Amino acid sequence: MLTDFLQLTVAGLSQGSVYALLAVGLIAVYTVRHVINIAQGEFAMLAGLGSAWLVAAGMPLLLGVLVAILTVTLVAIAMERLIIARVKKLTPLTSIILTLGVSTLLQAIMLLAWGPEAKGVPLFPGTNVLIGGVSIRSQEFWMIGALVIVGGGIVLFYEKSRWGKALRACAEQPVAARIVGISPVTASILAFAIAGFVGGVAGVVASPIYLSLWSGGVLLGLKGFVAAVLGGFVSFRAAIVGALLLGMIEAYVAGYVSSGLRDGAAFLILILVLVVRPQGLVLKPTAVRV
Amino acid sequence: MKKSRLRFIAPIAVVTALALAGCSTSNLGGTADADPAAEAGPIKIGAVLDVTGVGASLGVPEQNTLTMLAKQLNADGGIDGRDVELTIIDNQSTEDGAAKATSKLIESDQVDLIIGASRTGPSLAMRPIAEAAKIPMISVAANVAIVEGSEWVFKTAQNDVVVLERILDDAEAKGYTKLALVRDATGFGEGVAEYITELGAERGITLVMTEAFEPSATDFTPQMTNVRGSDADAVIIWGINPSAGLAQKAYVQLSVNKPVYHSHGISNQAFFDAAGEAANGVVAPMGRLLVADQLAADNSQREVIEQFKADYNEAYGEQPSGFAGHAFDAWHIAVNAIEAAGTDAAALRDELEQAEFTGVSGVFAMTPENHSGLDASALILAEAEDGRWNLLKD
Numbered sequence: 236m237l238t239d240f241l242q243l244t245v246a247g248l249s250q251g252s253v254y255a256l257l258a259v260g261l262i263a264v265y266t267v268r269h270v271i272n273i274a275q276g277e278f279a280m281l282a283g284l285g286s287a288w289l290v291a292a293g294m295p296l297l298l299g300v301l302v303a304i305l306t307v308t309l310v311a312i313a314m315e316r317l318i319i320a321r322v323k324k325l326t327p328l329t330s331i332i333l334t335l336g337v338s339t340l341l342q343a344i345m346l347l348a349w350g351p352e353a354k355g356v357p358l359f360p361g362t363n364v365l366i367g368g369v370s371i372r373s374q375e376f377w378m379i380g381a382l383v384i385v386g387g388g389i390v391l392f393y394e395k396s397r398w399g400k401a402l403r404a405c406a407e408q409p410v411a412a413r414i415v416g417i418s419p420v421t422a423s424i425l426a427f428a429i430a431g432f433v434g435g436v437a438g439v440v441a442s443p444i445y446l447s448l449w450s451g452g453v454l455l456g457l458k459g460f461v462a463a464v465l466g467g468f469v470s471f472r473a474a475i476v477g478a479l480l481l482g483m484i485e486a487y488v489a490g491y492v493s494s495g496l497r498d499g500a501a502f503l504i505l506i507l508v509l510v511v512r513p514q515g516l517v518l519k520p521t522a523v524r525v
Numbered sequence: 526m527k528k529s530r531l532r533f534i535a536p537i538a539v540v541t542a543l544a545l546a547g548c549s550t551s552n553l554g555g556t557a558d559a560d561p562a563a564e565a566g567p568i569k570i571g572a573v574l575d576v577t578g579v580g581a582s583l584g585v586p587e588q589n590t591l592t593m594l595a596k597q598l599n600a601d602g603g604i605d606g607r608d609v610e611l612t613i614i615d616n617q618s619t620e621d622g623a624a625k626a627t628s629k630l631i632e633s634d635q636v637d638l639i640i641g642a643s644r645t646g647p648s649l650a651m652r653p654i655a656e657a658a659k660i661p662m663i664s665v666a667a668n669v670a671i672v673e674g675s676e677w678v679f680k681t682a683q684n685d686v687v688v689l690e691r692i693l694d695d696a697e698a699k700g701y702t703k704l705a706l707v708r709d710a711t712g713f714g715e716g717v718a719e720y721i722t723e724l725g726a727e728r729g730i731t732l733v734m735t736e737a738f739e740p741s742a743t744d745f746t747p748q749m750t751n752v753r754g755s756d757a758d759a760v761i762i763w764g765i766n767p768s769a770g771l772a773q774k775a776y777v778q779l780s781v782n783k784p785v786y787h788s789h790g791i792s793n794q795a796f797f798d799a800a801g802e803a804a805n806g807v808v809a810p811m812g813r814l815l816v817a818d819q820l821a822a823d824n825s826q827r828e829v830i831e832q833f834k835a836d837y838n839e840a841y842g843e844q845p846s847g848f849a850g851h852a853f854d855a856w857h858i859a860v861n862a863i864e865a866a867g868t869d870a871a872a873l874r875d876e877l878e879q880a881e882f883t884g885v886s887g888v889f890a891m892t893p894e895n896h897s898g899l900d901a902s903a904l905i906l907a908e909a910e911d912g913r914w915n916l917l918k919d
Binding site: 238243245350351355370444454491495497 | 581741779795
């Protein structure tokens with residue numbers, strides 16, 4: 236009984252790690268540009284399919300994965316430069332329409348380039364571990380580890396580094412930030428680069444066990460969106476906690492209730508949060524609202 | 526500020542994303558000629574396949590096969606000097622997409638016969654439309670419900686019941702008495718648990734647990750955790766790829782450690798792509814296509830299979846899957862019947878009801894009562910080893 240519960244928890248945490256990375260990307264962009272990036276899930280699929288293709292073409296796993304993540308980061312920067320930066324009056328609604336367009340475009344490119352079938356990156360090195368009847372797959376360590384290192388790194392970056400503080404300044408006091416010499420252009424590029432990078436990482440670590448599919452980014456992005464809403468779209472920490480909770484709830488629903496209700500759980504949570512507690516899991520009401 | 530802004534945006538974002546999820550459109554099929562059907566004009570065959578979406582690993586090779594065969598036939602002069610015009614529509618692996626495509630083929634393209642769909646759910650959605658319009662339809666999916674009691678609908682994939690008989694016979698021989706089932710939650714998996722209970726009773730086998738998964742699922746920990754906790758002697762995983770392959774991978778990684786059977790829904794390369802090394806040791810009933818090189822030299826299907834494999838490999842640079850074989854059989858049964866009976870719908874239907882054909886999926890013998898035409902002899906038992914199938918029992 237307990238073994239089953241822990242097993243489901245492990246699955247939920249690893250799945251939740253992927254949601255958390257996507258939520259981090261969504262919040263990074265939203266805080267700086269007030270853009271809700273519908274294409275965030277496509278970043279993950281692009282990295283997964285891209286690295287699967289590179290590895291199949293003979294590139295070593297690590298190199299293929301890195302090339303794919305960097306390419307997706309460049310795609311995100313290109314998206315910012317070519318599309319988002321060119322809009323004179325960017326409202327959240329136009330941002331949704333624009334990024335929806337990018338999302339559809341990326342899907343079409345992936346479908347044409349790699350076909351309609353799901354593809355996976357080979358398993359990363361490592362061994363499966365069995366602790367007291369609970370088996371933890373090697374790839375799950377990679378997924379949770381990616382969140383700890385990349386997600387944690389970005390939280391630290393925002394809170395400790397000069398650049399990160401500058402990004403927060405842009406979000407909190409855009410006018411004052413400009414007065415003290417922080418370039419909003421650089422901040423915006425950096426925010427999209429972060430979004431592309433974490434999306435890419437999420438895509439490649441998940442690909443070996445969940446596979447990547449041209450159309451798979453929508454649902455994945457939506458789960459990241461639910462997690463971001465749990466973080467009130469401002470707090471990385473709350474969103475990460477929310478994402479892990481979401482992953483676990485999905486696993487419990489699938490294990491104890493019915494696997495068909497799994498995706499429904501996420502949307503039910505989304506509706507409840509928006510109606511009852513729009514600030515999400517953020518505890519301090521004084522938290523920065525941007 | 527702007528708490529209210531998030532409140533405003535969030536629902537819009539959700540609605541947009543949901544709408545996007547529901548309507549990703551892409552039609553990889555050919556385009557239709559609007560020319561009204563005439564007795565002297567081209568013969569029109571329509572196909573509705575799961576080219577994108579969860580059934581893509583089935584629909585793509587089927588589309589390839591039909592396109593190749595249509596080209597071959599027209600290069601050889603068509604049927605009685607009439608060209609065959611093939612229109613393929615992608616149903617995006619959805620039931621409503623299949624229904625819409627069927628109506629379009631019948632009403633605006635005025636096809637003489639319809640092939641499809643790749644999976645059971647979409648095929649069931651097409652059945653009433655073809656029946657109402659009285660147009661012969663040949664499905665390439667498995668569930669017997671597609672053809673049961675139908676006047677106009679036929680199918681070429683082996684029935685799920687005979688597949689289960691094959692699995693249960695093997696389970697009985699090995700002394701397993703308790704089975705767990707992990708099945709596809711859509712049409713393909715419908716009724717499987719009931720059949721196991723019914724067919725198992727004669728063999729002293731009981732079904733102790735049923736778990737389900739969506740074909741779009743990616744994580745199978747919950748299902749496999751429950752199976753691991755059950756007292757089953759062996760497990761049947763019933764699905765198509767990539768989901769069945771991912772389920773197999775989770776099954777091994779979570780150390781369920783019971784013998785496992787799969788259905789014929791995994792007879793393609795996508796199974797090995799998704800499951801990797803976890804595929805080793807899987808036993809599944811399937812057609813003879815994937816073990817053609819191991820068949821007895823005098824096997825009646827050997828020649829047709831090897832010719833098909835060679836043609837397909839030449840056209841697409843890869844080996845065909847079992848699903849490509851279902852499409853091959855549907856095409857030839859259709860063309861043979863049109864050659865004999867012409868395009869009058871009722872005559873064509875009557876001809877299909879007595880179709881006999883030695884094909885890739887088996888040796889077909891249709892009757893007015895049996896619109897599937899295959900029995901258990903169409904299946905062999907194969908075991909996966911290092912990315913290929915070894916013939917266990919013919």
